[in-house]
Amino acid sequence: MKFITSFLLSIDKATKLDVFKLRCCLADNNLYEGIGNDMSYFACMWITLAVERKVKKLHLKMSYYDCLRIPDSLFVCDSLEELELSLDLADDDFVEVRPEKVNLPKLKRLRLSNIAIHEDYMKKIVNGCPVLECLDACCCSIVTRDVFFGGLKRLSVICCDFDCLDISRMVPGLEYLFLAGVTIDDISSNKMHKLTEARITCHGIEEGMECDVLGSLVNVEVLEFISISLMDVLEKALQKSLIFDKLRRLTLGDCCMNCAFGFLSSLLEHTPKLETLTLLHGFLLEECCKVNGDHGQNSREKIEWFRCKCLKKVEIFCTASDSVPELVERVKLSTLGLNEVLVVVSTR
Template identity: 30%
Template sequence: MVNTRSMSLRNEGNMEGTLAIGEDRISALDDELLQHVMSFLLSRDAGQTCVLARRWSTLWKSVRALRIKDDLATDSYKFVDELLRLRDPAPLNVCDIFDAYEDSDTEDPLAFCEEESNRIAPWLRYALLHQVRVLRVTAPVFPTDLVLVSSHLKRIELCLMQFEETLDLSSCQVLDVLEMTDCNIYESIFCQSLRHLNMKGGCFDNEIRYRISAPNLVSLQLAPESGLTPLLDSMPSLVTASVESSEEESHHCFTLPSCDEGCTREETFSVVLEGLSAATNLELTSDDLISVFRMDLKWSPVFSKLKTLLLNEWCVAGDFTGLVYFLQHSPILETLTLQFDIQTHKKQRVNGTDERYTPKKQSLLSKHFKIVKIVCGTMKDDARVYRALNMLCAHGVPLEKIDIQ
């Protein structure tokens, strides 16, 4: 008869013996692999591994990531200063600085912002000097005396910042991605190497229309909460673009950064569409029926590569002037989506046809055309849907190629 109690005790003894031998599979890994794993930790946590064993005492010094997530209103910034002082001069793959500003309680927020800007600046300089490739910063301000110059910097992600000086990244010769979330931008952006630009939330200036010059962009997303849509320079390599214009009709009178004569009502250049004319996939949405897109049509840009297009309410102004224009000037267009926002908060209506923008030529529908999607939710009896159907049919779109959703 088997004595289960003695077997259980014997098994427990074997386990304890194995543990006593101290087989450490983690320490069997080489240093580079351990440091790679540690690079996903906050720098504070990575530094604390030094107490594990003698071998771990210096591993943290060569971790190729700097991840700081501290409330700078406390004395925790002193830890970061000491960390950088003791760290080996190994190159950095990532610098990730998160400032919990919204959790801070201060009676003088402006003074606090200036103080933390001064604290962050040397950390960013350290990262740039150590050839950082990915830079992520979440903070209410960006050190104005810091110039982003790095021959290795490939990706920048910025959040909650305010820029009041030109963001000239032309010295970042390999910068590939720039993401800005809830950043207020009151200056122009210049970067030759940039291929992907994503700006969500935040504000542009309401009186001065600034400029984005990034001729090698492949993808672009602009979705500000307010302000003048920036002037877009030519982007011949552009594939995908999504631009949301939040400016209102009253803002179409504007000043250029170099203009000292005040603003003029008649723009002398294309603001957006000419710069986007090389796109293959394009989304143009606006809260304003008299949008900057519609104003750009008079410059007659041709969208020779455009295959998929999404437009919203602005294209209904002037008897679907914007929609008709794209049907005429997109020779290989395949898919068209029209979004009618039933919940729109703007009630402007444009009656009649604006002769200045009315196409004079007969519509030439793309031979590659496949489908029109009209997105209107449950309001399929909306008068705009019937008007859109009549207009599309009049310009050669068969009913079987129209899908009402």
């Protein structure tokens, strides 16, 4: 600890740090006789020293048992362009961040993990980061009811607890969206006009809930959608006759390849510029088909052709029990410009 402190002190304050990464585990005081307090003290000092040396990228990953005070200087660093803040408690609880003041005029990317930020403090962070373009949140609890990210372009949310995830209102200029570990019902259905790429892995639709998530994604060029409720979501989109006239790459996950493929044929009619189609097998849906006794016997009569003239590549990730030959045959016969059909069979 003394070596790191001495090294940082040896760097003249006029010298600017490009990157400072700190990873440490702050020990349990009950087991290590006060070492935890020492580590907390030194970690706070190291962060302050890095800030004083005009650090541009600061990555902090710390696990601890007792309370760790994040120095106020971290949130008023006028040189900081990228901040990663990952704080783990021993009991897997969220770590609350309560900055008194936030002034990060150059911060473009913010990564948060295991952080809890209440509404008032979230507003401070948003207002204090005027050029923020990218926000990554993993396992966080964030209140966003009245939060507005005017300049945010990229948003990644993984297994987070949001009180309100109205993305189209929160981030009107969003260009890239990644969501994982969320429920479909939490996702706004309002159209996101600037969104070009969306990757969504979500849980199923709760009983009695309406879902129109694809209605907000009609302008995307790249779409990855994985959900146990995939069929229900696609059916909703087809009922509304949504046209994805900019979509070039489409990945669909939790596809049941032992069911009728009529939904896929209908969907491709609504993606006139699609070039690459990827289908991922759905193991949970496979069990549903076994229970319902549907093994694809009606697939041939339901699919006459795939109307998708621009399709060049099809990737199918399946199991040995899937009715893939039927699907491949239909794709090849109906898509004249197709260059490649890749089939990967899992042994599961």
